[in-house]
Amino acid sequence: MSLVRAKKHLGQHFLTDKNIASKIVDSLRPKGKYTQVLEVGPGMGVLSDFLLQKADYETFLIDIDTESYNFLKKKYPQLKQRLINADFLEMDFSTIFTGSFAIIGNFPYNISSQILFKVLDSRHQVPELVGMFQKEVAERCASKPGSKEYGILSVFLQAYYKVEYLFTVKAGVFNPPPKVLSAVIRLTRNEVPELNCDEKLFWQVVKAGFNQRRKTLRNALSSLINKEAMTEDATLDLRAERLSVNDFVELTNRITANR
Numbered sequence: 001m002s003l004v005r006a007k008k009h010l011g012q013h014f015l016t017d018k019n020i021a022s023k024i025v026d027s028l029r030p031k032g033k034y035t036q037v038l039e040v041g042p043g044m045g046v047l048s049d050f051l052l053q054k055a056d057y058e059t060f061l062i063d064i065d066t067e068s069y070n071f072l073k074k075k076y077p078q079l080k081q082r083l084i085n086a087d088f089l090e091m092d093f094s095t096i097f098t099g100s101f102a103i104i105g106n107f108p109y110n111i112s113s114q115i116l117f118k119v120l121d122s123r124h125q126v127p128e129l130v131g132m133f134q135k136e137v138a139e140r141c142a143s144k145p146g147s148k149e150y151g152i153l154s155v156f157l158q159a160y161y162k163v164e165y166l167f168t169v170k171a172g173v174f175n176p177p178p179k180v181l182s183a184v185i186r187l188t189r190n191e192v193p194e195l196n197c198d199e200k201l202f203w204q205v206v207k208a209g210f211n212q213r214r215k216t217l218r219n220a221l222s223s224l225i226n227k228e229a230m231t232e233d234a235t236l237d238l239r240a241e242r243l244s245v246n247d248f249v250e251l252t253n254r255i256t257a258n259r
């Protein structure tokens with residue numbers, strides 16, 4: 001079988017180390033929380049080989065690249081409809097999954113944030129994600145208040161998921177090697193995937209706070225708050241990067257109460 005030609009615009013860097021592939025797949029912990037797993041960007045199937053050996057769940061593969069799709073169709077004829085040639089970002093999960101499913105992948109780095117925001121949008125259906133990202137993105141996901149990596153993605157992911165930075169991966173184990181280091185993270189959704197506040201307002205507050213991250217929250221959130229009623233609120237004197245998820249939830253509740 002001839003190999004898939006690596007295409008830069010699709011973020012194709014193929015993992016060549018089977019031990020790392022097996023370690024990534026072993027980082028999934030189904031324990032009955034889901035019976036189906038979707039792999040994003042299987043490429044030539046280095047992760048899929050291990051996923052398909054597991055009896056705990058049914059595996060689905062989606063790759064945007066037709067060359068990869070044709071390669072995998074020959075490699076795994078048993079998959080049939082479970083091998084999909086489409087853009088993950090455009091995927092309508094409801095056409096395939098009725099219940100919860102996990103997501104795994106060595107993700108294309110050029111669309112990391114979009115992938116994570118799509119997962120957040122579908123958090124009620126996605127209790128777990130294990131995957132490789134550019135190290136910098138993985139650090140951003142797991143970073144804590146006060147660090148320079150802490151931002152919108154950190155807050156939203158940590159609001160709904162436990163984020164674990166599992167391990168770092170060197171560029172040399174890919175073909176072709178990327179210019180950056182990589183890292184594997186695991187997201188495990190909270191038992192209750194809802195926040196104890198007006199969630200729509202929470203999203204607006206976090207976005208507005210970080211969109212003007214050099215300003216204090218009092219200024220960054222001026223269109224969302226009743227400034228007069230909240231003159232004594234000391235949290236508003238801080239910048240967004242100082243606030244934990246809980247601080248944002250509590251601030252959202254005070255904004256609601258003072259409207």
Ligand SMILES: C[S@@+](CC[C@H](N)C(=O)[O-])C[C@H]1O[C@@H](n2cnc3c(N)ncnc32)[C@H](O)[C@@H]1O
Pocket residue numbers: 010011012013014015016040041042043044045046047062063064065068086087088089105106107108109111
């Ligand atoms: C970093 S490669 C990983 C390939 C393989 N899993 C491996 O570890 O060797 C990323 C894969 O994602 C695929 N891809 C890129 N954009 C995609 C998208 N929007 N939807 C689905 N797959 C995508 C690429 O075609 C490629 O196969």
